[in-house]
Each structure stands twice: as C-alpha cells, then as structure tokens.
Amino acid sequence: MAASHTVCIMLVFIASFVLLVQTGLSDDVTDPPIGSPTEYIYAEEPLSSYQIYLNNCANQLYPICGEEIFSNVFFGNQTFSNICCLNLVKDLGKSCHDDLVKYILSTPKFQKNKVSIWERSEQVWNDCASRAQDNTPVEVEAEPPVEAEPPVEIEAEAPYNV
Template identity: 40%
Template sequence: MAKFYLMIIFISSLSLMVKTGESYFQILKSFEGPIIGSNYAPIASPVSSEVQYLKNCAGKLRPPCGTKIFFGTFVGNETISAYCCHNLVNDVGRRCHVSMTVYAIINTPEFKQKKTQILKRSKQIFKKCKASNSHGVDF
C-alpha cells in the first residue's frame, strides 16, 4: 500500500511540474549516471552530455503536452491533442521521446514492472501522432 501512495505522490508531483512547463525535466534532476541496458539511450561519452541531452528533450515539451504525453505513455489514460502530437513529432522527436521514456522506466521501480506495456504505448503514441500530424486530428 505504501508503494501505491508513493506512486500517487510521484505522479502528482510530476503532474504539477509538467503543468508549470518543467515537463520531464524534474525527473532528470536525480540522474547520476548513464542510461544502461537500453538500445534507445542517447549516444554520449561523458555523463554530463547525456544528462544535457535528456534535459534538452524535456525542455521541448510544451505545457500541457508534457502531462498528456506522460500520462498517455505511463498510465494509458490520456487523449493526446493534435497540438500535442505536433509538439511531440516536430519539436521533441522520436529519439527524445523514447530516451525520456526509457530513462523513466529504468529509474522508477513501478515503471520497470510495466516496461513492456509502457514501451508499447510509447511506440503507439508516437506512431499515431505522426499519422495524425498530417491530418490535425486528436486521438
């Protein structure tokens, strides 16, 4: 039960951070080392370059898109607007989206347990956003 409350606090905190324009940026503050065990990790030799890459990725998410994309990816309960799809595909890009997703999975025990579903949703969101980007449709 304690893990459930911890997760609620984490998601609530993240939601507030994202709504203020910080997006995934706050998650990255605790980052101390390279992303290990992922084919999707950004290529960078010094750790600081990798951290900076992820912070730059997070900074490209516009409010309220960071919240919507986060909950769509990690919880699966959010509709992504055409505006946010445009932001994801054209500003953030696939590599940043996947790198931030993998980072959150690796550094959050609750997400590690749901890794397969989260990665599947992440891929589906980007694919649907890319398709809807040319049509301007919410999904």
C-alpha cells in the same frame, strides 16, 4: 473590572514565561555527532551530458503536452490533443521521445510494466505521427485591412411645402 484586567495580565505573563522556559530548554539539546545517520549532504551532483541532453529534449515539449503524453504513455489514462501531437513529432522528435521513455523506464517505479509502457509509447508516437501528417498546420496570415466603403451619398430632398 480591575480584577479581571489583572487576571488577564497575569495569564499573559505566565504564558510568556512558559514559552521562554520551553525555548531555553530546547536550546540545551546537543547536536548529533558528525557523521551520524541524521546528517544529510544536500549538494547536487552535476548533470551528466546525457542528462543535459534529456533535459533539453524535455524542454522542447509544452508543459501541458508533457503531462498529457507522459500520462498516456506511462499510465494509459489520458487522451492528448492534436497540438500536443504536433509538438511531440515536430519539436521533440522520435529519438528524444524514445530516450526519455527509456530513461524513465530505468527507474524502479516503472520496471514491472516495462513491456506495456513501450507498447503505449510506440502507439502514441505512431498515432501522433499520423495526426501530424494529416493536420499539417496552416500558417494563418493576418487578415487584410478592411477597406471602408465609400459613403453613400443621399440626395437631399426638398423640404415639404405646406
């Protein structure tokens, strides 16, 4: 039993020593020279006024609605709810919708499908505009408190005479 305990201690010691040597060797690697291609600058550029405007536009959409509408416009593979249509038409507006689509279309990823994306964008807007006209939300008022009905008086019957 003592021999196996000693063997375990030796294995732990050897493993620790190997890790120390590897860690020491990895510190000996020299840093790449300044200006080399592996050096990255992570400072973010300030947003332009147009990008700030687009961010404000995008923030008008509920997150789930932004996903539904984006997916439908750019990929044509998802339906969207009446709530999202109302959010698009009433909160975002036509100019923000068009500007967001135009900005995303300026990226290389969507250039080859530009025409079909614009058509879907117009289709989504027209569909949502008609839904918004048909489904104008009705303000739901709080239900009036239920008045308790007056207790029904039950005449006490005379006890049975036996």
